[in-house]
Amino acid sequence: MSNAGCKRAVLAALSFQSDFSALAAFPPLQSENGQRLLRWLDLSGLSLVLLSRLQASEPTPSMSTEWLDALAQRLARNLLRTRDMLTEFKRVNDAFRLHGVTAIALKGFTLAPDFCEDLTLRHQADFDFLVHQDSVERAAVALQRCGYSTSQLNKTAETCFVTPLRHIPSADDDLYALQHHRQVDLHTSLFEQTPWIQIQVPQDCLEHAHIQSVYGIDFLALSLADKFILQVFHAFRHSFRSWIRPSWLLEIGRCMEQHQDDIALWTSIIERAGHTRLTRDIFAFVLELVTRLFRMPVPAPLRYWTKETPSLAVRTWLDAFGVDWAISDWPGSLTNLFLAAEFIPERSLRLQYCRSRLFPRKSHASMGAVATTSRNMFLKLQTTRLSYLAHRGAVHLKDLATLPMQHLRWKLAIYLSSKARPNTKLTSF
Secondary structure, three states, X not given: OOHHHHHHHHHHHOOOOOOOHHHHHOOOOOOHHHHHHHHHXXXXXOHHHHHHHHHHHXXXXXXXXXXXXXXXXXXXXXXXXXXXXXXXXXXXXXXXXHOOOOOEEEOHHHHOOOOOOOHHHOOOOOEEEEOOHHHHHHHHHHHHHOOOEOOOOOOOOOEEEEOEEOOOOOOOOOOOOOOOOOEEEEEOOOOOXXXXXXXXXXXXXXXXXXXXXXXXXXXXXOOHHHHHHHHHHHHHHHHOOOOOOHHHHHHHHHHHHHOOOOHHHHHHHHHHHOOOHHHHHHHHHHHHHHHHHHOOOOOHHXXXXXXXXXXXXXXXXXXXXXXXXXXXXXXXXXXXXHHHHHHOOOHHHHHHHHHHHHOOOHHHHOOOOOEEOOHHHHHHHHHHHHHHHHHHHHHHHHHHXXXXXXXXXXXXXXXXXXXXXXXXXXXXX
């Protein structure tokens, strides 16, 4: 079975109506294809969820013993990692309270049980908090007391705080190991806007927050409606950067499945998300991706709200590229550039966006924020960064080389769609 075929087998196993039949055709774990598939499972966030689904649904698992053992070992390591991160999460929350900061936890540990069955089935890298602009300085002091620092404090947008780097990251690092390096992202808005797309988001999330408890730790979290809105916008924002974790879409699907008949919830989401055409287009796009990947039914109120979207061009892209794009290996595929006109109508902004994707600046391909403690560590980090950028550059050039052929495929798909619906106007990249 091809690598793409194996990925689609994983999607089928995790779908609304699970189908495990194709998992038996996985390549040997230690083969080149097996290791590549395992790496994709880890980066996609689906490894542990797949194991859980198999254990819960199959008396005789379809996967080989070596594959099941590899996933079980990952789950055991992630259990220790999650416990360790929960301890740090509590320490940060306690520091905020001590300094009089009202901080709402975002994503991560707040997603159980509505978006994920159990926190130990998720891979989490950092902590995100929403605070009022007036509390940013006090929040910064609280984080500094916990050993975090930032190169620049931003009172109106996201600020990244990190602990000193004691380990040089590499592509061979175990994603499920205990953290060598902590990161807290401080937000003053539910969603960080981009230069090309301005999205209307709820401004009163703090007023709608509630106390949530996970493993005996109490903290402030968003309302379920605001969590869903954030997850949709978060998935969309990353999709426009070229890559998305399929597990994010699966989590959105789980929430829809768990609350399918909760009319009050979906009505609240629609009211709080706003009524702009762009918002409906974004919801339609993300929910269509969820449906195509995992066959999750969209709740009736959301389906009715987005019934006039997505456009025929977006549907054409979803049919021709959607699943392949979503399951592409990190760092993703450029084929979603073909959708730029659908979400960025202003030509000058669209050109800026396309240039940023085709010719990314160094900052757009960085390893993220880190803080070093010595000159020797700094030099080692720079060497690793150069290697990382070289790898990203090689992958990007390969993707660029295939883009003209993909564009021809897109033009053909657009042509066939326009022939099928001659009265529909289509825009294209």
